Amino acid sequence: MSTGSVARSIARSLGCDAASTTSHRQLARVVGPAYRHHRQLSTQSRPALAAPPCTCAQSPARSYSSYPTQPVEQKHGAPQPRRKRTIRDLQANKRKRIPITMLTAHDYPSARFIEAAALPPSSATNGTNEAGSSLPSPSQQPRGIDIALIGDSLAMVACGYPSTTHLTLDEMLYHCRAVARGCKTSLLVADLPFGTYAVSVEDGVRAAVRIIQEGHMDAVKIEGGAEVVPLIKRLTDVGIPVMAHVGLTPQRQAALSGYRVQGKTVASAMKVYDDARAVTEDGGAFAVVLEAIPARLAAWITDRLDAPTIGIGAGKGCDGQVLVQLDMLGVDSDLGAGGKGPRFLKRYANLGQVATDAVREYADEVRGGQFPSEEHTYPISDEAWRGFLEAATTKARS
Ligand SMILES: Nc1nc(=O)c2c([nH]1)NC[C@@H]1CN(c3ccc(C(=O)N[C@@H](CCC(=O)O)C(=O)O)cc3)CN21
Ligand SMILES: CC(C)C(=O)C(=O)O
Structure with missing residues (x-):
């Protein structure tokens, strides 16, 4: 190194x-x-x-991923918004060994869930604990999601495409803007869609500029190892922060013969390590996603990189973790592995079942006459109603 x-x-x-x-x-x-x-x-x-x-x-013009600390609003009783996360915060997390949290968002509601999770669980907290002593300032307590990722897995989970390769840059931009409207305090990172950086570095720069300018993102994520270093360099040189992504790179699933765990042989483990080093040390990526690699390898790489690693299917030895929001909420997509989804997935809720049950109940209640009931309907006074009937009858006779 x-x-x-x-x-x-x-x-x-x-x-x-x-x-x-x-x-x-x-x-x-x-x-x-x-x-x-x-x-x-x-x-x-x-x-x-x-x-x-x-x-x-x-340097000030280069700082859209290192926003100046905004004072936390002090409104009595109201939950206090945290300040915007920055790349520097992520580096501090690595230094202090505070795990970095990343989650995907693909629209306004999913962005709002992330934003809401950054608020303290109870707005009753007013700066003192039960014993009356001061709590650490709200901005010091790690809460919620550090990085919202507009990952191109949204092609599959939000658009129903069979793979991420179908998603266009324009479609990605539409999703980015929706997330940016709902998520104000997480660092916003979006994938450069498949094909937008394959032909030339110039194409990649143009696509990344649109993600920042029209998509209102803070940074871009790029899948690939040593071969994408020239693009990462160019982007970091013009002030666009880059998150790299090595190991299982879904945009190449056809070339990798499916979504297969990487780094399980000597040669494959070495390639993952070389790629992770190249994208961070040579390219200048501020962080790197390690997807579907053995936990031992991920921990070993994490210890040897200065840049934070964010794992998905890479074990707890990474500096942070990421999941696809709809997956962890239990909204099924066609992820294979016998319907269970990949091994790395943990479901924290069963929203798919909750939503399906609710839709079924609504349909049954409409057919059964239980919906709408009195409370869902608008009244009119007897007087106004009698007046209307008289007027309508007169009108009908004339
Ligand atoms: N909804 C969703 N969640 C994701 O995490 C995700 C996507 N979509 N789309 C793009 C990629 C595809 N991903 C996947 C999909 C499946 C496996 C999977 O089934 N893996 C097998 C291992 C297969 C092997 O190496 O033999 C597993 O059992 O975990 C892994 C990653 C991750 N990404
Ligand atoms: C799963 C994460 C890392 C991703 O790349 C995506 O959501 O597309």
Whole structure:
């Protein structure tokens, strides 16, 4: 692992333009002691990299993923919104070993569920606990979902396509805008759809710019390893933060012969490791999704990368976790594995069953005359009704 590339990765994540051109000494100043000591640190004692303020003179324009801390509103009794999550927060999470939470959203309601989950469970909390002592400030308590992912799995779960490869950039943008309207405090990351970065780096940059500009996202996610490094570099250079995605890459499911666990042989494990290093250290991705790889491999990679890893089917040794929201809510999609879905999936609710039962009950009640009942109908006063009947009868006679 070269310290130059480590520093470049960190500096890129911090949005420092100078990252690709400054000297090692300048980089050491930007990223602090972590840069200088990186190589000597053991995996266990390695304090993850500090994320000092970016010292680049002309950097403010690069900061849409590092929003300045907004003061938390102090409204008595009202739940206090947390401030917007930033890339720096994710790096701090890795350093402090606080797991990063990521969940997909594909429309306004699913975005609102994420936003609502960031509020304290009870708005009764008013800054003191039962003993009267001060609680940590609300902005210090990790809550809710750090990253909302507009993942292209929405092609399958929200649009009914047989694979993610059918989703177009315009369709993705429509979903991004809906999520952005509902989700204000999570970092917003969207997948670059299949095919939008396959022909040239320029195509990829154009697509990513639309995701940021028209989709109102903070960052893009790109599937692939060493082969997408030139694109990741270009994007980080122009100030578009990139989340990488290695291991099982669903956009290539046909080439991988289905949704198969990766990294189970020596050669395959090495490829996952090489790819994860390339996208973060050479490309400058601020984080990397590790999908469907053995837990041991994911933990090992996590310990060796400065960038946070977000696992799906990669065990608890990752810096964070991600699931598809409709999957964890128990809304079935055609995910295979005998209807159970993949092994990595945990269902936290059974919304599919709840919704189906409700639809069936509604249909039965309409046919049975139980719906609508009195409480669902609008009254008119007897006086107005008599008046109307008289007027209508007169009108009919004339
Ligand atoms: N609803 C949904 N959830 C997802 O997590 C998801 C999508 N869609 N679409 C895109 C990809 C596809 N994903 C999948 C789909 C199936 C398996 C699966 O069935 N895996 C097998 C392992 C097969 C093997 O390696 O032999 C499993 O048993 O877990 C894994 C990932 C993850 N992504
Ligand atoms: C499952 C996650 C990581 C994803 O890529 C998606 O939702 O498309």
